[in-house]
Amino acid sequence: MTARRPVGLLVAAGIAFAVLMALGVWQIQRLAWKTDLIARVEARVATEAVPAPGPDEWAALTAENAEYRRVTVTGEYAPDSDVLVQAVTERGPGFWVMTPFATDQGWTLLVNRGFVAADLRDDRPLPAGPQSVTGLLRLSQPAGAFLRANDPAAGRWYSRDTQAIAATLSLPDAAPYFIDAERAGEGQPIGGLTVIAFRNHHLSYALTWFAMAGGLVALTIYALRR
Structure with missing residues (x-):
């Protein structure tokens, strides 16, 4: 039995080492x-x-080839069709103002006209007549937020789900993306608040796995010497 223990230990350590290195x-x-x-x-x-x-x-369109692409479109906003999506920004809690936009090419998309503070949600004047909108292309954000699902029937929105919003507003030809509009002038809604940030902790994760693999080797050598 004693002779078998080092073999079993080496096999187990070898498998664990391979897994840690692969990670x-x-x-x-x-x-x-x-x-x-x-x-x-x-x-x-x-x-x-x-x-x-x-x-x-x-x-x-995919996140890899389209997300945050800077785009422009011309057309007109649909009146009395705003959808308010709950948001928390550098300016505090409030709402994104999502508005249908009929393009000159005959199709529709949703434009995030910007942010309105919670206590000023009714202050969101809509530009009338032909408009040119420039901003960042954003793909749909389905389902809702963490532990909070969108409730279209009650008018409670926690994510910018273009498909669900378009269905609620009866927009059958709406694009599967929306535009985060750039800021244009003063007043509300406040555009240009897109946060472009990506968590990038992969190097620290890699070093952690490699350190664990190294520690396993050291512990295995120590155990064999004992």
């Missing part, structure tokens, strides 16, 4: 992906605005 390598791969994503997003935000994608492009 570390995976985090390194995630680090490379996240670094590339951040670089691409920063490049998109800094470029000139391009026309917002029309229906023939919607199926190909």
